Amino acid sequence: MGLELDRVTKRFGGREVVSRVSLTGEDGEFVVLLGPSGCGKTTLLRMIAGLEAPDEGAIRLGGADITAKDARDRDLAMVFQSYALYPHMTVARNIGYPLRVRKHNAAEIARRVEDVAARLGLRKLLENFPRQLSGGERQRVALARAIVRRPRAFLMDEPLSNLDARLRVEMRAELKHLQHELAVVTVYVTHDQAEAMTLAHRIAVMRDGKIQQYDTPSNVYHRPANTFVAGFVGSPAMNLIEQGNRTLGVRPEDVELASFEQPGYTPARVWVTEEMGNETVVVLSAGDRQITARAPSGFRADFDSPAWFRFRAGREHWFDSSGQRIADPA
Amino acid sequence: MKTTVRYFASIVAALAALAPVYWLITISLKREVDQFAYPPRWIAFHATLQHYAEAFGGGSFAIYFLNSVALAGMSTLAALLIGVPAAYGLARFEWPRRWDQRVGDWILSTRMLPPIVTIVPLFLMLRGVGLINTLAGLAIVYTGFNLPFVVWMMRGFFDEVPREMEEAAMLDGDSRAGALLRIVLPLVKPGLAATAVFCLVFAWNEFLFALILTQTEAAMTLPVGIASRVTQYEIQWGAMSAAGVVAMLPVLVFASAAQKYLVRGLSLGAVKG
Numbered sequence: 001m002g003l004e005l006d007r008v009t010k011r012f013g014g015r016e017v018v019s020r021v022s023l024t025g026e027d028g029e030f031v032v033l034l035g036p037s038g039c040g041k042t043t044l045l046r047m048i049a050g051l052e053a054p055d056e057g058a059i060r061l062g063g064a065d066i067t068a069k070d071a072r073d074r075d076l077a078m079v080f081q082s083y084a085l086y087p088h089m090t091v092a093r094n095i096g097y098p099l100r101v102r103k104h105n106a107a108e109i110a111r112r113v114e115d116v117a118a119r120l121g122l123r124k125l126l127e128n129f130p131r132q133l134s135g136g137e138r139q140r141v142a143l144a145r146a147i148v149r150r151p152r153a154f155l156m157d158e159p160l161s162n163l164d165a166r167l168r169v170e171m172r173a174e175l176k177h178l179q180h181e182l183a184v185v186t187v188y189v190t191h192d193q194a195e196a197m198t199l200a201h202r203i204a205v206m207r208d209g210k211i212q213q214y215d216t217p218s219n220v221y222h223r224p225a226n227t228f229v230a231g232f233v234g235s236p237a238m239n240l241i242e243q244g245n246r247t248l249g250v251r252p253e254d255v256e257l258a259s260f261e262q263p264g265y266t267p268a269r270v271w272v273t274e275e276m277g278n279e280t281v282v283v284l285s286a287g288d289r290q291i292t293a294r295a296p297s298g299f300r301a302d303f304d305s306p307a308w309f310r311f312r313a314g315r316e317h318w319f320d321s322s323g324q325r326i327a328d329p330a
Numbered sequence: 331m332k333t334t335v336r337y338f339a340s341i342v343a344a345l346a347a348l349a350p351v352y353w354l355i356t357i358s359l360k361r362e363v364d365q366f367a368y369p370p371r372w373i374a375f376h377a378t379l380q381h382y383a384e385a386f387g388g389g390s391f392a393i394y395f396l397n398s399v400a401l402a403g404m405s406t407l408a409a410l411l412i413g414v415p416a417a418y419g420l421a422r423f424e425w426p427r428r429w430d431q432r433v434g435d436w437i438l439s440t441r442m443l444p445p446i447v448t449i450v451p452l453f454l455m456l457r458g459v460g461l462i463n464t465l466a467g468l469a470i471v472y473t474g475f476n477l478p479f480v481v482w483m484m485r486g487f488f489d490e491v492p493r494e495m496e497e498a499a500m501l502d503g504d505s506r507a508g509a510l511l512r513i514v515l516p517l518v519k520p521g522l523a524a525t526a527v528f529c530l531v532f533a534w535n536e537f538l539f540a541l542i543l544t545q546t547e548a549a550m551t552l553p554v555g556i557a558s559r560v561t562q563y564e565i566q567w568g569a570m571s572a573a574g575v576v577a578m579l580p581v582l583v584f585a586s587a588a589q590k591y592l593v594r595g596l597s598l599g600a601v602k603g
Binding site: 049050051070071072074076077078080082084086087088097098101102145155 | 492494495497498499500501502503504505508512513516517
């Protein structure tokens with residue numbers, strides 16, 4: 001009885017940006033909408049929030065139809081990409097705003113703001129204005145404002161994308177823990193597959209307004225439903241090789257390398273190596289295609305030096321001519 | 331060298347701008363015999379306050395002054411009360427078939443005709459509803475003239491405020507009106523102040539409509555009142571100057587109080603942040 005989308009469709013000027021999307025998020029579930037920009041994920045989130053009205057379909061929360069309800073009556077909290085903090089209010093007043101407009105009494109507002117601020121490490125900043133805060137602190141204030149009341153769902157629109165890389169990873173973990181503690185259904189929009197993999201209970205991979213696959217991170221990674229999902233999730237991306245009317249997919253970690261000729265291995269040349277510290281990504285050029293492989297960190301090879309590779313047995317993914325996964329490769 | 335030239339140029343410009351003001355103030359303080367003495371008495375003259383007593387003692391300029399205050403206040407308030415929500419609506423809601431653009435252009439177009447051509451129709455209409463020679467009638471006319479200005483200025487300021495501000499407020503449980511009052515208006519305060527000052531100054535200085543639409547003493551405004559001292563037999567330079575000086579004061583006070591906002595308001599959007 002969490003969040004339920006039933007064939008939700010949205011058109012902008014005749015163009016369908018979200019097409020018959022159905023998905024459910026159980027109570028306490030962390031759902032991530034993942035896709036490239038323009039895939040309709042943000043529009044979908046805005047429809048859940050009540051900021052856009054769907055042209056067709058229904059949105060239910062806790063069993064009740066909220067499709068026609070105003071944003072303010074849906075009892076959801078949203079964290080925006082830009083944080084949307086109120087610049088003319090102190091941190092304390094920003095966090096307390098949802099309670100003030102709901103006419104809670106001053107003592108209770110003060111207590112709850114204090115609680116949330118303590119939880120997110122904002123106590124020293126309560127009297128500051130948003131412009132005096134760093135990006136990470138603003139992010140925390142936006143989170144605090146979202147959790148200060150107990151909403152029935154959290155919506156997050158790329159909340160970490162304005163942070164630097166280190167802080168993003170830190171906040172990611174914090175966010176995951178926080179969501180676990182609050183146990184409220186959360187819909188999180190991102191184009192970053194690493195964020196999606198680490199945060200989600202289930203990922204909805206979207207393209208062109210349609211859900212390509214809605215499944216656990218593990219299944220999305222290990223059993224991608226089509227070539228789009230296969231190529232979008234995972235870094236470095238899966239090798240997709242057309243063979244006749246089918247496509248073969250092999251993850252870089254399932255490409256085995258050798259520096260001398262061996263039976264069953266295909267010859268190639270090293271196009272580039274990328275030292276990552278814990279591993280080395282090797283891009284080979286074999287004929288007119290490139291094959292990406294992951295090698296241990298000690299792997300060394302010069303540009304254009306010869307190398308041999310093979311695909312680890314039993315780890316191939318097969319897709320048909322329309323790009324759909326073939327359950328039983330022949 | 332460059333600095334010297336700049337200073338010199340700004341001093342010349344300042345003198346050119348301030349000389350008439352200085353002349354106005356000194357005339358208001360000079361006895362009649364000194365007013366047109368030749369060579370002019372720039373500094374050394376016998377100062378007197380008799381013209382101020384003449385102008386305001388008899389009561390008529392005091393009435394004009396209060397009339398102007400009431401008129402400027404009413405028309406500015408009305409223009410803001412009607413224009414701000416209209417501007418917000420145009421800035422935030424997309425109307426089908428781009429009607430928001432068209433309505434905006436239509437509102438602007440009402441500023442494109444020379445005001446004088448509306449005098450006769452306005453006179454007839456006001457007479458028809460019995461508002462000729464009343465402050466209320468004039469206030470309606472001024473409101474009408476300020477409205478397009480308010481709508482266009484405020485629409486620009488509203489465009490500068492990210493939509494996410496209100497969206498966040500509405501998700502936090504506020505109504506759209508509440509978000510406008512508590513979130514958006516405080517953010518466009520500089521723009522609002524600048525717009526209000528322009529409306530006030532327009533209403534305060536307006537002469538043409540006031541002259542034609544109000545002909546009784548009871549509804550006369552300062553600019554008209556001052557001009558009425560040019561009579562068939564004499565020109566009361568002293569009293570006119572005294573009233574002119576007093577007429578400048580409210581604008582000066584208001585503009586300097588709002589100066590911080592004026593500069594920010596007028597440059598809002600030009601420079602981010």
